Each structure stands twice: as structure tokens, then as C-alpha cells.
Amino acid sequence: MLNFNKALDLPPQLQWKYANELELMEWTIRARNYNTFAANSIFYFMAALILGGSFIMYSVYEGMSQPWRTLSCIFFFIFILFTISCMTHQRMNFAYRFTRSGIECCEWKDFPKWALTFLKWFSGIAVIIFIYLATIDPTFLIGALIGPGSMGLMYLSMAHSKTYQQMQTQYHHLMYEWKDFTQLAIATNREVVDLKFCHFDPRLGRIVKWNLNIFCKRKQKEAVANFIKPYLSPDVPFIKAKVNVPMSTD
Template sequence: MLKFNKPLDLPPQLQWKYANEPELMTWSIRARNYNTFIANAMFWFCFVAITAGSSFLYRSTKEYLVFNAISTLLFFIIVNAALISMTHQRMNFAYRITQSGVEYCEWKDFPKWALTFLKWFTGMMAIIFIYLATIDPTFLIGALIGPGAMGLMYLSMANSKTYQRMQTEYHHHFLHWKELTKSTVATNRVMMEHEYSVPQEGSIYMTIGRQYIFFTPKDKERVTQLIKNNLLPGTPYVFGKVDVLN
């Protein structure tokens, strides 16, 4: 049985800084750490355009209907898969709350499953086109354009260290309770926003910013109440819309 809610394990590149302190609460989650409204709007706009383009591509050719249908379906699947990978990316988060503050790690590993999927999908499409080529040699052109291009894409992704580094991230964050200047419980997403002010090392100036805490709906009450109880007296704790600025 697949366990889609299995807790995420920290990668070896990340370690808890305050692991010696008893934890008040810990959890992990995969979340979209960006403005999802814009991303969703972009997805649906592009999806409609891709669907219209696929329909036009299919209707533009009257001959070789089987080849045309397969090539159109291939175009539709590949382009939409690329679109979803851009608009619905998720980051891995692990949170740990202690008496000292809020500590969390975020990371994104290179998606090796994408390479496996692309390899098997390319192989299946190549077999289909080779079989169709026994009926009509014209399908060999389709095999070069479709599965051939996908094979080149697979090789470039699998062998490009630069591309793999671009798809990999590891970050560690910690905020003391005294550094939090405001906490906002989002009304438009299941998350919190923390504004903070941290002294710059060797400087009289402060670093001002905001961090986002993601959690599941079933943990919302427990997380928000725990954070509220540990904020310093006088720290604003409000409810409102949060626009993720990442």
C-alpha cells in the first residue's frame, strides 16, 4: 500500500541546529511555496491554449489520421506535463518548534522519477511508432520527431550536472521567538506568515524579512495555538490574507 502522507526524512545535507532541545512539535509537508493564484491562473490559461493548439494540429491534417491522432496526443501530453512541472512545483519542508524558537529545513531533490517516467514513455512511444511504420513507412518520421526528441531530452537531463544542480536546493532556517515581530494566520491558504527582524552580524543594522510556515488543515489549530502561546507579549498575532512573495 502506498503511503502518500509518509513523513519526510531530512536529507544528509541538513541537520537540526537545536536537536538537543525537547521538541514542542514537529512535522513535515510538501507545499507550493509561491503565489499559487498566479501559478494556477497561468496553468489554466496555458492549458486552454495548448488544448486549442492540439485541436488545430489535429484538424489541419486530413491524411494519415492514425499518425495525426498519435502525434497530437503526444504533443498534448508532453507540453502539459512540462507545464504542470513549472506551475505546480512543490518544496519539501520539515519543521521543529522548541522553547528557543521555530526551526525548519527546506529542500528539493533532483526528481529522478521524472527521468524514469521519460525513459519508459519514450520507449513505449518508439515501439508504437515502429509498429505503425510496418503499416506505413511515413511513421518513421514521427518516430524521429517524437520519441527521438524525447530520448535526446532524457539524455541531456540525465547527464547534465548543471541542470541537476538547478533542480536541487537545501536550506536551513531558525528564528528565535524574540526575533518575530508579527505573525499572521492566512485566511486564503493553510499557512502562517512570520515577519522578523534579525541583527546583522558585525553591524548596527537589522535584517527585516518574512518567512512562511506551511502545515496541513488537521494540524492548523495545534500549530497556530502553539506559536501564539510562545510569542513574546505584545507581538501582533492577526488573521488575514497572505500573498506569498517567493
């Protein structure tokens, strides 16, 4: 029996189907279950735009005292970049459990309510600070509109958009028998062991051919793949290859 990490408690929406069977391998991990190259590219592109916006702010604040002028622009750049990173670097919780019956995977992501609280208080405090600074230098009113104003709008859109909150909340339970798998691959481009499968999906009422990405740490890929191999049919290919990591869907 191999346990890479202490198992996390599953949320009440998810339960193991074969909880009565002894686990052969079990671990949990937080991973980015999407195309990270595209997400990173968006992040760097937005970072360049925000940097340009910071320089524009710096030129607008020409009459401001130098320390506050520099600090306000740095604050704007760091906060907006942090906000963008929360969108492009999101992670999902994964729990894997291998038994004699097959592989179970539970995936979940809860809506980050802490982000709403943080935005509300941070924007409120920032508004007070900028209004106070505006009594010293009126140009700080522009900073209050750009910085705390944008944070307030972001908070309102996140707090009152059910669609956005549903997009940030996911619960999936996946179950595959060993006989379903048709290819085993160690990914060369991600910390992933990839399993192609073919089985009948009772929910869809048809045969489904797709792949299961098993996320793990870089040094664990070989161990996971070698552990899985004996449970597969002898004719199942075992390869190393670049694999795609599509976003999970219901």
C-alpha cells in the first residue's frame, strides 16, 4: 500500500464508491487542471498591460510628492497583478484512491468566500486612505477611482453573480475499472500520469472514449505509472509522451 500524502477529508458532496475496499494507493493534491501554457501567457500579457498602466499613473501623478507617487503606482501594479494571478493560477483539489475494483477520483473546488471578505475590507480601507491623502494632494482622488474603485466593482460583480460563483464551485466523482483503460502514459510536459479509457457511460447512454489525467508530483510519476501497469491488460501500451490536460466538466 502506497500513501503519498495524508488523505484529506472529502467534502460532503463526494463519497468513495468502494470505501469498503482496502486502498492500494491513495493521495491528494492541488493542481492546475487546464492548459497552463495558455493561462501563463495570459498572465504575462496582462502583467505587461498593468505595467504600462502603472507608468501612465506615474505620469498623471506628476504633481504628487515623489514617495507617494511611487508607492501608489507600485501598490496598483501589485494588487491588480495579484488579482489576475488568482484567475490564471487557480487550482482544484484532487483525491485519488486505487482499489482492486479500479481507480476513483474525486475533484472539488469551493467558491473562495475569503476573497469577497478580503476585497470588501481592503477596498474600504484603501478608499479611506486615499481620501485622507487627497486632502494633502487632490491627485490622489484619481488613485481612489482607479484602485479602490475597481476593487469595489470587482467585489460587487463576484458577490452578486451566481454564474461566476457556480463557475468557481465544482464537485466531480469519477470511477473507472481497470479493464476500461487502453493506454498508460507518463507525461513529459506535466506532472501527470495519463490513462486513456473506453467505457459505457450510463449517464450519457453511450460509449465514451477519453483520457483521465492523474496529477501527482514530479518525482511520483514513475512510481504511480509502474504501480498501475500490472493491473492493466497485458496488451495496453505503456509510453512516455506529451499529453493534453483538458478542463474537467460535469
